[in-house]
Amino acid sequence: MHKSALYTAIVLSLSITPLTALSDTQSAMTVDGCWIRSMPGNTPSAGYFGLHNRTDQSVDLVGVDTTAFGSAMLHQTQTDNDVKKMVMLDKVSVPGRSTLSFAPNGYHVMFENAEKPLDNDSTVFVNFHFSDGEKIVARCAIKKTGK
Secondary structure (H helix, E strand, O other), rough: OOOHHHHHHHHHHHHHHOOOOOHHHHHEEEEEEEEEEOOOOOOEOOOOOEEEEEOOOEEEEEEEEEEEEEEEEEEEEEEEEOOEEEEEEEEEOOOOEEEEOOOOOOOEEEEEEEOOOOOOOOOOEEEEEEEOEEEEEEEEEEOOOOO
C-alpha cells in the first residue's frame, strides 16, 4: 500500500469513528421491543414497546404514525371504581434517565383502520415523534397475544 493511501485510510477511520459515537450519544430516546397485537379483519389493535430516555431532561412522546394503519393514538388504560377505561392522551412524558413501558393494561398505542390485513410474524415500520423534535423509526412485530 502506498504511504498516501495508508495515510488517507488512517485519517478517514479516525474521523468517522468519533462521528458515529457522537451521533449515538445525541439520540435522546430509544425504542425497543415494539409489537402490535394481531387482530382479525379491520379490528383496532394495540401497540406496545419500551421507551428509554438517555438524557437528564424529561422528553414527551407526542405522536406515533405508520403507513400500515390509518390512525394511531396514544392511550392509557385507567381504572376508576373497578371500571377499566381507555383514555386518549396528547403526550406521554418519559422522565430523564428512565424507562417507560407501554404494555397491556397500561400505556399503549391504538392503531385503527389497517391499510391491509397484517400477517402474524410480519413487521411494520412505526414513526415515533418526540417533543424535542427527534423522530425514531422502529420495526414492530405483528403477533398474537401472549407470544
